[in-house]
Amino acid sequence: MMSPAAEPLASLPPPTGPLLTGRGLFKRYGRQHALAGVDITVKAGEALGIVGPHGAGKTTLLHVLAAIQPPDSGEVALQGHRIDRLGAAERGKVRRRSFGFVFARGKLVDELTTEENVALPLLVSGVGRCRALAEARTRLERLDLNGLENRRPRELSAGQALRVTLARAFVHGPRIVFADEPADALDVRTGEETVSTLLRAAREDESAVIITTRDRDLVARTGTTMEIREGLITGGVMAA
């Protein structure tokens, strides 16, 4: 029998238990504790906000949960299947198949058009160019970005660029979208609109979303809120 970590995750049935769990997560950079024993559970379709000050461990937690980097100790499981000890190639597959990502300032590829940027997660997974671009255009339309398909990232406003990254994060139908300080580079109003759009897209797609922020007003818009300080979850979970 295959170990849980080696089982293919592509064919997993829809989750019945928790979608993603982190247990006893520790991560250190030299002597600096970035995560000091975090337990976290994300349910299917849940909108989870993680709030905390600079250096609290938000990005590190997101990276560990999203299999971008392994924890020093502790476990991360997607639908009960360990993903924290997979090799880099397998973790890459899990990320491409099951996760979407939104980062502050967009991180779009300058050389590609808007629609090519959105299609990227499909193209790297082997979906044909025509189908990938058609899906990208549908996603752009749903986020009121039609007309911008052939622009380059430098020809977009900051708010538009971030909405394009939202379209890209959802284009392949991920189970979870990780958004690291998505409103960070935006003015308050554009930031709020972006987070509302992100939450709406997640609801429509029945994806879970995890949003980190330093902004308490912004985090109050998510369904479940957690506070992190010095690598520890300090605030209780409050369901909206």
Ligand SMILES: Nc1ncnc2c1ncn2[C@@H]1O[C@H](COP(=O)(O)OP(=O)(O)OP(=O)(O)O)[C@@H](O)[C@H]1O
């Ligand atoms: N690559 C790294 N090398 C050394 N220390 C790091 C590294 N990444 C993070 N840290 C440290 O780990 C701690 C947690 O950092 P992290 O980036 O996870 O916090 P954060 O809550 O996302 O902060 P911010 O809101 O400023 O982005 C901080 O003290 C930070 O300085």
